[in-house]
Structures are given as C-alpha cells and as structure tokens.
Amino acid sequence: MERILNTENLTKHFGGLLAISNLSFDVMQGSITAIIGPNGAGKTTLFNLISGLLKPDSGKILYKEKRLDTKKHWEIPHMGIARTFQNLRVFANMTITENIMMGRYTHSSSGIFSCALNLKRYRNEERDIRERAHYWMEFMNIDSLKGKKLKEIPFEKQRLVEITRAVASEPELILLDEPAAGLNVTETKTLTDSIYKIRELGTTILIVEHDIDLVMExxxxxxxxNFGEKIAEGPPKIVRNDEKVIAVYLGSEFAE
Amino acid sequence: MKKLLKSSFSKSIFTFAIAVLLMTIIRNPYHVGILIFLGMNLIITMGLSLLMGYAGQISLGQAAFFGLGAYTTGILTTKLGLPIITAFPLSILLTVSIAFLVGIPTLRLRGHYLAMATLGLGEIVHIVFNELLSLTGGPSGFGNIPLIKIFGIELDNDYKYFVFVWAIVAFILFLSLNIINSRMGRALKSIHREENTASTLGVNTSRLKLTIFVISAGFASMAGFLYAHYVTFLSPGTFSLRFSILLVTMVAVGGMENIWGAITGTVVLTLLPEYLRFFKDFDILIYGIILMSIMILRPEGLYGIKIPLKRLRNNS
Known part of the structure; x- marks a missing residue:
C-alpha cells in the first residue's frame, strides 16, 4: 500500500500556544485513519493545515509526495482533497441540490462569460453538474431531499448534505471533522454505513471524531x-491498550 | 409554456415588451424621459446587486464608474472627434481597467475594504472632473455631445432612445440572470455565506470577487455612455457620492437576496421623487419617512412582500 498523505515535523503556534508540535505521520491510500485526542489536542488545527486554511510555521505536508503547504487554499480541492467541518458549513441561501452542485465546482470550468452569454458549452456542463449531483444524492441515500430547502430538514440530514457535497467532488482523500457530533445512536449507524460506502469507492478517509466506539469500529x-503531539499510533486494538492513551483519556491513575 | 417563461431569455424579452407597451400607453415625453433614466439606473443597480447581494461587497464608487463612462465617451466624441462606435468600447475599457486596478489590492482583503477604496475613488474622480478644465470644462461642464446613430436612424427623440435604452436593459438582465443561475452564481452565493467554505470547495474567492466588481463597473459605464448621448451635456454634479449612495440604497430597499429586489428598489426610488413633487416643499420629508418606514418594517427589502389577498377576500 502506498501513502497518499504524510506530514514531516509539522509545527503550528497560535501566539504562545503550541497547537501542533513536530508532528509526523503517514496516511495510507484507501484506508480509514482516525485522529483522536482530548479537546484542544490540535485535531481541527491539523485539518485546517491540510486543507490550506492555515499555513504551518515549519515542517511539511505532502500529498502524493508533492508539497501541499505551499499551495493556495482554493487550489487544494482541485488536487482531489475534500473536507467537511465540525460546525456544519452548508449554504442556507441555496437549495439542497444547489449545495451538492457546489461540490462539482472543481469538475467544471465554464468562465463567467460563457455563463453570462448562456453558451452551449456552458449549458452542457451545467446539465452534467446537475446529473452528477443527483447521482451522488442517490448514492448517499438523500435523493428524497431533492428540491427541499435546508431549513426544512433536520440537523442530521444537513450533516449528510455536507458530506454528500464533499463526496460529489469525487475526492481521493476526504477529511471528516467530527461527523458524528450531535447525532444519536441510530443516526450514527446511518453515518457509519455511509462512511463504509465512501471507502468502497476507493476514497481515503481521514476522520477526526470524539465518539470512541465509532472510531474503534x-x-x-x-x-x-495530546497538546499537539503524537502520543500513540497504530491499529485500534493496540491504541486501546496503550498506557499513554489510557492516561490521557481516563486520568493517569488508571494507567498503573 | 411555464417552462418557456422561466428561461432568462424570455424574462428579458418580457421585460422589454412591458417597457415598450408602457411607452405606447404613456405617450408623454416627460414621463418617457423619466423611464429612460429609470432604465439607466437599472443597468447600474443590476450590476450592484450582483456585487452586493451575491458577492457580499459594497461599492460606493458606482457613480464614479457611471461618470467615467459618460465623460470618456463625451470627451472622445467632442474634443477628439472620434466616431461613437470607437468611443463606446474605449469608454467601457477605461472604466473597467480602473475598477480592476482598484479591485486587485482591496478584494484580497476580507471585510468592507472595497467600500472604503471606492469611496476614495469616487472623490478622486469627482475632483478630476472639476479640475481638469481643458478636457471636462470644470464645474460648468461641457455639451454638444453627438447623438447615437444606429442602422442609419438617428436617436433624436425620447421614444427612439427609450427603445434603445430598454433593449440594453433587457440584455443586461439576460446576462445577470444567466450569471446568477450558473456555477458562478452559486460560487458567489457561497462566498457571501462563508468565504472559507467556498475556498475549500475550490472557489478562487478573491478572483471571483474582482471579476464581479469589474463587471458591475462595466455595467455602470455602459449606463454612463447612454447618459452622455442622451443628455448631451455633462457636469460633475451628477456623478457625486450622493448618487453612489442612492444606488446602494435602491438595492438595499428593494432587497439584496435577489436581483428582482434591486429592480424593485430602483423602480420605487426612481419614480417616487417624481410623484412626491405633488407635495411641493414637503417632498423630501415624505421621501425620508417612506424610506425609514421601509427599512424599519421590512429590513430584508421590498421584494417578496406577500399581499394577503386571500385574507382580504375571506374577511369581506
């Protein structure tokens, strides 16, 4: 298996706060890799660094062995990386279908003039964008939401809309930031099924999640x-029994 | 049939048809003249609606772009004796280039830097119109701008000019509606909502904001071109900050969520002062009260108010 993403000695400060400290790790192509840790461990900062919203102070991020941290943030999705946000970032001023169609932005190229003049090339592309958006809505089992507005649907479905928007861009690597936050047991089950479905496409999944049961599964x-440093790494079985991890999660007296 | 009416092309044709029909009903040069100015205002505010309502940026320099379009074509046709057909693209090109230069540094920043930069630009342009005496005639302005000739017909009366202006209004509406409903329109709406999210979906946000700003300046200079060859006389007073603010107000009063909001606001605020003259000295007071009431009672704008016809009918 090849690695698709890796970091080398990645460091990021916010003033005096060390958010990511000398972090190096690999993500294998086609895998589901989880990043866990207590609040403030630097998980979301790491996602913001990968997706280019933040620039590292030092160290490198490589995607398919090419530098990612030197790219502009809007170029990163064009390389095949999609992400979702912890605090739901769907566009309330658009319909659900339009939200998913935004996911096709990187796969379309009509400029403002061919759009304004309604040229044939643009009309064909627009039809293709709509068809692909519908295809991915069916794939994620949310085609019943076609034509609905965001405010008409529950939170759980809005989260699926955001994930579908990311999947619709047909990424090779998808970053899911706490997808199960705020979901109940049944809703989490639906989410888990969706994540497996995305993986079957061959997409690499990098996930930040608080729900330990979900992560272990x-x-x-x-x-x-923990505090921006990597304290353990490995398959779930090993990590679960790691002394340092238990200390961080349950308090040091349990590690004895 | 319903689907036919929904396309941007038929909406534009329909708008043009209503305008021409209105003209044949009115048949009064004074009122037709007002509707010509309405058409010019609409061309500017449709561009401003793309910028404010969709890209979420405010420009206080639209009067300056309007003026640059007007003065450039005016100076080129009178002082340099160029034909109108050459002056037209040059006046658009000059305005658009200035907007581009102002937009590059300011639209890289987030927040309302564009409003500040265009406020400054508006003042500079106003000063240039006043002080560049040899070309602009200074505060007293200059006249004798030639009339437009199209297919051998000179647009020498209000009726001919009306048709010409409203054909262009319809064309600008067609362009704007197409932009709004395209991938570019969606990208604009996403920028307005959440700029970081837009960029994580691959939208080059600074470039798109710049493009829309330049397009809105282009629309304004188009209106300026039409103004110069209609009024045939230009003086700086028309292109002041006051007019820029009025244009922004039109879009805000009508509703920023939708281009039809900008159109509603422009129609209301262009026609209202004309019909308030009836109140003589009190017109500005009543105008102010109406504006305030709209913003207090309906802050999201006039467009989309549902008149409860059903309830009225049920009650009676």
Missing amino acids: ISERIIVL
Whole structure:
C-alpha cells in the first residue's frame, strides 16, 4: 500500500500556544485513519493545515509526495482533497441540490462569460453538474431531499448534505471533522454505513471524531494527539491498550 | 409554456415588451424621459446587486464608474472627434481597467475594504472632473455631445432612445440572470455565506470577487455612455457620492437576496421623487419617512412582500 498523505515535523503556534508540535505521520491510500485526542489536542488545527486554511510555521505536508503547504487554499480541492467541518458549513441561501452542485465546482470550468452569454458549452456542463449531483444524492441515500430547502430538514440530514457535497467532488482523500457530533445512536449507524460506502469507492478517509466506539469500529489506524503531539499510533486494538492513551483519556491513575 | 417563461431569455424579452407597451400607453415625453433614466439606473443597480447581494461587497464608487463612462465617451466624441462606435468600447475599457486596478489590492482583503477604496475613488474622480478644465470644462461642464446613430436612424427623440435604452436593459438582465443561475452564481452565493467554505470547495474567492466588481463597473459605464448621448451635456454634479449612495440604497430597499429586489428598489426610488413633487416643499420629508418606514418594517427589502389577498377576500 502506498501513502497518499504524510506530514514531516509539522509545527503550528497560535501566539504562545503550541497547537501542533513536530508532528509526523503517514496516511495510507484507501484506508480509514482516525485522529483522536482530548479537546484542544490540535485535531481541527491539523485539518485546517491540510486543507490550506492555515499555513504551518515549519515542517511539511505532502500529498502524493508533492508539497501541499505551499499551495493556495482554493487550489487544494482541485488536487482531489475534500473536507467537511465540525460546525456544519452548508449554504442556507441555496437549495439542497444547489449545495451538492457546489461540490462539482472543481469538475467544471465554464468562465463567467460563457455563463453570462448562456453558451452551449456552458449549458452542457451545467446539465452534467446537475446529473452528477443527483447521482451522488442517490448514492448517499438523500435523493428524497431533492428540491427541499435546508431549513426544512433536520440537523442530521444537513450533516449528510455536507458530506454528500464533499463526496460529489469525487475526492481521493476526504477529511471528516467530527461527523458524528450531535447525532444519536441510530443516526450514527446511518453515518457509519455511509462512511463504509465512501471507502468502497476507493476514497481515503481521514476522520477526526470524539465518539470512541465509532472510531474503534471503523478505523484501521488511529493517531492519538495530546497538546499537539503524537502520543500513540497504530491499529485500534493496540491504541486501546496503550498506557499513554489510557492516561490521557481516563486520568493517569488508571494507567498503573 | 411555464417552462418557456422561466428561461432568462424570455424574462428579458418580457421585460422589454412591458417597457415598450408602457411607452405606447404613456405617450408623454416627460414621463418617457423619466423611464429612460429609470432604465439607466437599472443597468447600474443590476450590476450592484450582483456585487452586493451575491458577492457580499459594497461599492460606493458606482457613480464614479457611471461618470467615467459618460465623460470618456463625451470627451472622445467632442474634443477628439472620434466616431461613437470607437468611443463606446474605449469608454467601457477605461472604466473597467480602473475598477480592476482598484479591485486587485482591496478584494484580497476580507471585510468592507472595497467600500472604503471606492469611496476614495469616487472623490478622486469627482475632483478630476472639476479640475481638469481643458478636457471636462470644470464645474460648468461641457455639451454638444453627438447623438447615437444606429442602422442609419438617428436617436433624436425620447421614444427612439427609450427603445434603445430598454433593449440594453433587457440584455443586461439576460446576462445577470444567466450569471446568477450558473456555477458562478452559486460560487458567489457561497462566498457571501462563508468565504472559507467556498475556498475549500475550490472557489478562487478573491478572483471571483474582482471579476464581479469589474463587471458591475462595466455595467455602470455602459449606463454612463447612454447618459452622455442622451443628455448631451455633462457636469460633475451628477456623478457625486450622493448618487453612489442612492444606488446602494435602491438595492438595499428593494432587497439584496435577489436581483428582482434591486429592480424593485430602483423602480420605487426612481419614480417616487417624481410623484412626491405633488407635495411641493414637503417632498423630501415624505421621501425620508417612506424610506425609514421601509427599512424599519421590512429590513430584508421590498421584494417578496406577500399581499394577503386571500385574507382580504375571506374577511369581506
């Protein structure tokens, strides 16, 4: 198996706070890799660094052995990386279908003039965008939401809309930031099924999640962060029994 | 039939047809003249609606772009004796280039830097119109701008000019509606909502904001071109900050969520002062009260108010 993403000695400060400290790890192609750790461990910062919203102070991020941290943030999705956000970032000023169609932005190229003049090339592309958006809505089992507005549907479905928007861009690597936050047991089950479905496409999944049961169930490899440092790494079975991890999660007296 | 009416092309043709029909009913040069100015205002505010309502940026320099379009074509046709057909692209090109230069540094920043930069630009342009005496005639302006000739017909009366202006209004509406409903329109809406999210979906946000700003300046200069060859006389007073603010107000009063909001606001605020003249000295007071009431009672704009016809009918 080849690695699709890796970091080398990645470091990021916010003023005096060390958010990511000298972090190096690999993500294998086609795997489900989870990043866990207590609040403030630097998980979301790491996602913001990978997706280019933040720039590292030092160290490198490589995607398919090419530098990612030197790219502009809007170029990164064009390389095949999609992400979702912890605090739901769907567009309330658009319909659900339009939200998914935004996921096709990187696969379309009509400029403002061919759009304004309604040229044939643009009309064909627009039809293709709509068809693909519908295809991915069916794939993620949310085709019943076609034509609905975001405010008409529950939170759980809105989260699926956001994930579908990311999947619709047909990424090779998808970053899911706490997808199960705020979901109940049944809703989490639906989410888990969706994650497996995405993986079957050959997409690599990197997931940040607080729900330890979910993480232990789905991931093949877990990276544990604490205060921006990697304290453990490996398959769920090993990480679960790691002394440092238990200390971080349950308090040091349990590690004895 | 319903689907036919929904396309941007038929909406534009329909708008043009209503305007021409209105003209044949009115048949009064004064009122037709007002509707010509309405058409010019619409061309500017449709561009401003793309910028404000969709890209979420405010420009206080639209009057300056309007003026640059007007003065450039005016100076080129009178002082340099160029034919209108050459002056037209040059006046658009000059305005668009200036907007581009102002937009590059300011639209890289987030927040309302564009409003500040265009406020400054508007003042600079106003000063240039006043002080560049040899070309602009200074505060007293200059006249004798030639009339437009199209297919051998000179647009020498209000009725001919009306048709010409409203054909262009329809064309600008067609372009704007197409942009709004395209991938570019969706990208604009996404920027307005959440700029970081837009960029994680691959939208080059600074470039798209710049493009829309330049397009809105292009629309304004188009209106300026039409103004110059209609009024045939230009003086700086028309192109002041006051007019820029009025244009922004039109879009805000009508509703920013939708281009039809900008159109509603422009129609209301262009026609209202004309019909308030009836109140003589009190017109500005009543105008102010109406504006305030709209913003207090309906802050999201006039467009989309549902008149409860059903309830009225049930009650009676």
